[in-house]
Amino acid sequence: MSGPSSLESSTDAALFFADEQTTGLLAAIVTSSQDAILSKTLDGIVTSWNGAAERLFGYSAQEMIGRSIRTLIPADRQHEEDDILARISSGKRIENYETMRLAKDGRLLDLSVTISPLRDRGGRIVGASKVARDISDRRRYERHVETLLMEINHRSKNLLGVVQAIAFQTQANDIADYRARFADRLQALSTNQSLIIEGDWRCVDMAALARNTFDTLLEGERPRVSFDGPALTVRPAAAQSIGLALHELLANARRHGALKESKGHVVLAWQLESERFTLTWREKDGPIPHPREKVGFGTRLITRQIEASLDGTARLEFQPHGLFWQIIAPAETVIYDPLNDR
DSSP states (O other): OOOOOHHHHHHHHHHHHHHHHHHHHHHHHHHHOSSEEEEEETTOBEEEEOHHHHHHHSOOHHHHTTSBGGGGSOGGGHHHHHHHHHHHHTTOOEEEEEEEEEOTTSOEEEEEEEEEEEEOTTSOEEEEEEEEEEOHHHHHHHHHHHHHHHHHHHHHHHHHHHHHHHHHHOOOSSHHHHHHHHHHHHHHHHHHHHHHHHTTTTOEEHHHHHHHHGGGOOTTTGGGEEEEOOOOEEOHHHHHHHHHHHHHHHHHHHHTSGGGSTTOEEEEEEEEETTEEEEEEEEESSOOOOOOSSOOHHHHIIIIIHHHHHTOEEEEEEETTEEEEEEEEEHHHHBOOGGGOO
């Protein structure tokens, strides 16, 4: 039998060289990829592990090659591997499958995984290649958006409830008076919501809350109102309750209290001491205050309603030198704590 011709030999050599080039190119792509790329047998034993996989999972190639891929799978997701291997064995490709896997340090990773069957030269399926991309940042953002949407839905319902209460409980002498009072209260509510939104639905600066309350003062009234307290940020629900209470106190001071008289003045102060938040409103040098025969919406708002909202205790006193109001509440219901922020 004659040996292979020179043409056959050169052709075989060329094909071998082409295979080597292709294999080298693919190896370079896998090595330099920013995505984790690995391969495994149909039993789930890792057979290759690139540098990106080392960085993502924390295991070196030496640690993972020859080890079961189930090392990376949380206990409650082990069934996923059974399904994946069954689908790969039947020749199916799995694209952009979102799941969670364990890093070496115990962290849970959000991943998007694409898994393809690996075939030998005869076309027989002998394993699987897996490309894993870390989508933890995206999933954190998505969860944050979901939380915000739930929070907005919850707060919108609460806000509508407040508007309904204002509409039903506002008392007035006539329709024009009712419209004016209702509009003022809605404006105060709107201002509070603007501050809450500026704080990303997390917190509101107490000084900004006080400053916004007094923004409606006339030029002649401004020098007669002062506020002071340490730098504090309050929770959104507390900001809404406090803002509405301050609006009612200011409106009363202008109609019946210290700001009705040219010499009268108002002092607002807050402090945080021994895990208790205290907010105090004092009026001085105005007309002698007298309790009203009929308790209105404003009085209920600065007493029973704010007590319920802040889990605190309110004092309302009609002292000879002017109105005195104070709310004392647990710091945890009022003060924003970034350590407990979701």
